Amino acid sequence: MASPDDLKFQEFEEAADLLAADPGASTLSISSSSAAVSSGDVKVDLSDDEDNQQESSELLGGEKQTSGFWTFEYYQSFFNVDTVQVLDRIKGSVMPLPGRNFVKHHIRNNPDLYGPFWICATLVFSVAISGNLSTFLSKKGDPQYHYRPQFHKVTIAAVAVFLYAWLVPLGVWGFMTWRQNAERQTSAYSFLETVCVYGYSLFIYIPTSILWSIPFGWLQWLLIVVAMVISGSVLVTTFWPVVRDDTKTTAFATMATIVVLHALLAVGCKMYFFQTAELTVSPLSPTTPAMLNHTALINKPH
Amino acid sequence: MAEVVDVNKPLFAGLSDVSIAEDIPVEGDIAVPVRSQSGDDEISTLDEPVKDTILRDLKAVGQKFVHVLYPKKSSALLRDWDLWGPLLLCVTLALMLQGGSADSKDDGGPQFAEVFVIVWFGSIIITLNSKLLGGTISFFQSLCVLGYCILPLTVAMLVCRLVLLGSMEVGGFIIRLVVVTASFGWSTFASTAFLADSQPPNRKALVVYPVFLFYFVISWMILTFSPSH
Numbered sequence A: 001m002a003s004p005d006d007l008k009f010q011e012f013e014e015a016a017d018l019l020a021a022d023p024g025a026s027t028l029s030i031s032s033s034s035a036a037v038s039s040g041d042v043k044v045d046l047s048d049d050e051d052n053q054q055e056s057s058e059l060l061g062g063e064k065q066t067s068g069f070w071t072f073e074y075y076q077s078f079f080n081v082d083t084v085q086v087l088d089r090i091k092g093s094v095m096p097l098p099g100r101n102f103v104k105h106h107i108r109n110n111p112d113l114y115g116p117f118w119i120c121a122t123l124v125f126s127v128a129i130s131g132n133l134s135t136f137l138s139k140k141g142d143p144q145y146h147y148r149p150q151f152h153k154v155t156i157a158a159v160a161v162f163l164y165a166w167l168v169p170l171g172v173w174g175f176m177t178w179r180q181n182a183e184r185q186t187s188a189y190s191f192l193e194t195v196c197v198y199g200y201s202l203f204i205y206i207p208t209s210i211l212w213s214i215p216f217g218w219l220q221w222l223l224i225v226v227a228m229v230i231s232g233s234v235l236v237t238t239f240w241p242v243v244r245d246d247t248k249t250t251a252f253a254t255m256a257t258i259v260v261l262h263a264l265l266a267v268g269c270k271m272y273f274f275q276t277a278e279l280t281v282s283p284l285s286p287t288t289p290a291m292l293n294h295t296a297l298i299n300k301p302h
Numbered sequence B: 001m002a003e004v005v006d007v008n009k010p011l012f013a014g015l016s017d018v019s020i021a022e023d024i025p026v027e028g029d030i031a032v033p034v035r036s037q038s039g040d041d042e043i044s045t046l047d048e049p050v051k052d053t054i055l056r057d058l059k060a061v062g063q064k065f066v067h068v069l070y071p072k073k074s075s076a077l078l079r080d081w082d083l084w085g086p087l088l089l090c091v092t093l094a095l096m097l098q099g100g101s102a103d104s105k106d107d108g109g110p111q112f113a114e115v116f117v118i119v120w121f122g123s124i125i126i127t128l129n130s131k132l133l134g135g136t137i138s139f140f141q142s143l144c145v146l147g148y149c150i151l152p153l154t155v156a157m158l159v160c161r162l163v164l165l166g167s168m169e170v171g172g173f174i175i176r177l178v179v180v181t182a183s184f185g186w187s188t189f190a191s192t193a194f195l196a197d198s199q200p201p202n203r204k205a206l207v208v209y210p211v212f213l214f215y216f217v218i219s220w221m222i223l224t225f226s227p228s229h
Helices: A002-021 A030-037 A052-059 A072-079 A083-094 A102-107 A114-138 A152-183 A191-211 A217-243 A248-273 A287-298 B013-017 B040-044 B050-069 B084-096 B112-132 B139-148 B151-165 B170-198 B201-223
Strands: none
Touching: A072 B112, A083 A102, A083 A114, A083 A191, A083 A217, A083 B201, A102 A191, A102 A217, A114 A152, A114 A191, A114 A248, A114 B112, A114 B201, A152 A191, A152 A217, A152 A248, A191 A217, A191 A248, A217 A248, B050 B084, B050 B139, B050 B151, B084 B112, B084 B139, B084 B151, B112 B139, B112 B201, B139 B170, B151 B170, B151 B201, B170 B201
């Protein structure tokens, strides 16, 4: 199973070099250009691929949505994943290797909505429950403290996480598509692929949020740094190849915005939901609307 | 001499050798609940006393409770689905989760509407998820199964409230933890016993995980219930 994958990946590198040598060459999409370059060479082995349908759809240039958006089958096409595929994508988001683009290597023209949705849902509950636990642990010694479930935090966590996981990819995708149309470069990813990358990159925050309930300040900040590095590098290695052909300032600004927003989410969650042992009860609302407004303001670079 | 068809042998007799084996399960969407008495009996149910009507439905609900408590592979929940049981359980659970430290609306346990929304909205999302992944179970059957399998958690809630009437701190917490964990495992096991067959085999874990998350959240709500002193 390793050789067809390596073969496909190298073909893509050749295609990218060809495009770099001749930027005027028009391409429709990265997947179809690699198929065009390698149409004679790559023998598509249907038998040992994990999903036969994705091979044929790659050759067809990614034409998948043939039903209208009002039919059920249209939405079923976004859930066309097996257990092993989801687990493989999660593994890819936790261990980003420098050469591997998450979209090309793991998603491969089969973006799914299962992963992003359920990872966000799990993250909402893990942040809320661990936050509640950390409040309880940090105030256990206080004799006046009476345990409260603080259920409203679930609502706040849900709003924050789902807004981040859906609005930020929308902004990033819109920006990339606008630049692509303006500069006629290699294509941006589709909206679903962007949502997919963001959704799977949030997975590392689930164990991080559970570990945040340990009320040591230095441990919490260390965990933030580790999680940021891992999931930030997934995002960076995914978006850098698309953005690097743009002007230097735009490229760096885009990457910086992506990383900063990601950091804001992590730090905001940590500061709002979790306490270290020495802090008192944080106020209920001022941090979160500020974070949401800040996110919304940065979200409109175009 | 021409061969005479043996008139004593029935026509198409050879076909009886090719028969559908009885152990092959017949799958399909059953969208309409099959009532055991239909047709001519329906007219007579108008004239029966109200007590009979209510008792019949209550007996059906009670029978399904028994099926949840002893989850064998029976199709009673799937064939004759109804939503009375889930409604009853959800209302009971939401009512019992009230009366917590709800003096300040912000910091307390879940409101009644929040429990309702989580149970019903969560069930709908899990059902949609399993249908989108290619499951063959119908929408209301899945809602019915998920709703009925809240029964062990409701029983655990009752036990927790009884335990909280006493005043043991750590011991009471440990008892509540054990009871809630056991009933969480029971609920998840019961619902997967009913739902797992209708999924494609390489996606079973993808369907079971949201069910696990759903009952985990409900268990957390039960475990963290703290009455106001």
